[in-house]
Amino acid sequence: MKGVVFNILEDMVTEKGGLMMWQKVIDKAGVDGGYTAVSTYNDDELFAIVGAVVEELELPAQTVISAFGTYMFGQLASRYPVFVDSCDDLFSFLESIDSVIHLEVRKLMTETNLPSIKCERIGDEQLVMDYRSPRRLCVLAEGLIYGAAEHYKTPIKIEHPVCMHKGSDYCDMRVSVTHE
């Protein structure tokens, strides 16, 4: 996992509970706690930290991870605005994840374990995302999608009928535009 994800997690935790909370969390997770954005770290370290956060906040893991996803979108968008600026709407942004964003990541780093993300539009108001990753962070993906939806001011709901946590080898996330 690229270091920038750890940095963003640290930002979120310190925003909520100050430096104290981050210190607690990394002590609990048993990790160093210092991460450089441009470096790559073990996935397990991230999971350990997220686990410690879940314990600290006494919230369900799904909630924490989803919230992290939404927060992370905002942070990534402000660090790398070019990716968001070049897409006018939510669906074209989602389609650009695999073809543009991840392509750039692969250019800059040699060993990346990026998830496979394939999008298919069904009509104007629905998009199905096929997500595959050995890390099964589909909940994080959902959080990111909600974050993106907020940015593009497009209210959506996500249905997750096929899931790797339910024994399948891929996830189907159905993103539908809602009208409130």
Next chain:
Amino acid sequence: MSDEAELYRKAYEREREARKAAEQIVENHTRELYLQNQKLEESLKQLKEQQRVLVQNEKLAMLGTLAAGIAHEINNPMAFVHANLESLSDYLEPYQKLVALQREALTLPPEQQEAAAAKIAKHMADADLEFFEEELPELMEDTRDGLQRVREIVANLRSFARTHTQERHPEDIVAGLQSTLKLLNSQFRTEVVLQQDLQPLPLVHCNISELNQVFLNLLVNAGHAVEGRKGATISIATAVAKDKVIIKIGDNGIGMSEEVKEQIFVPFFTTKPVGKGTGMGMSIAYGIIVDHGGEIEVESTEGEGTTFTITLPIDG
């Protein structure tokens, strides 16, 4: 917050911002490097292709200069093959008559045998068949040899002209030198003495087509250098030295001045008049040898001669 903690907080904030800026710089540099690398790889691909075209063109240009000589090479044997076949066809009719007479003689009764024998003997004398019978084996042998020579020249030519791949294999350099020499038989007029000291060499890992091109180039140049000289000699020698092989091609021709010697491997440099030679032969030869991990050196004295020494690693 206590004063000290406040100081630390401020310091911490500064460090964070500085660190973020550094990370941004690193990412930008990485992206730049990636793009540069892409451009370089593209350029390299283009250059390699251009180099291949250049080498092939040089080879064909060289073949052009050899064409007249090679045509002569082929013409000579063809001339006597043609003459021999003419002879054979001249004697065909008398031979057929001889066979007919003998066949006829076999059917005659004994008392007419003697007359028939005399008739056959006269026919053989008239048609000079006995002489021809003596000559026939040599005639056939010469014809066969002549055609074999032509076949070899054509094979060498085809092998040389073929666009070769850039692969390398263990090859017999002495065989390469010998086949190259065959292409040049007619270039060196009879006055040129060819001194060969070809020690057997171990198989060398190389592209023999490319090396043959180098040898051909050096030999043609040597031929030009000795043109019109009394006692013109071109020498070729091979030797092994530890893990390398050494090939020397020398001549006792007009030699080169210091200035010319310095520039000999420079592309487009030539001492030939306009229209003769591409000026690329030596620089391509240099490139081929260096590409093989070898060295090519030249010694020369104006008015006395030139020697090229090529060193190649056996294992490439």
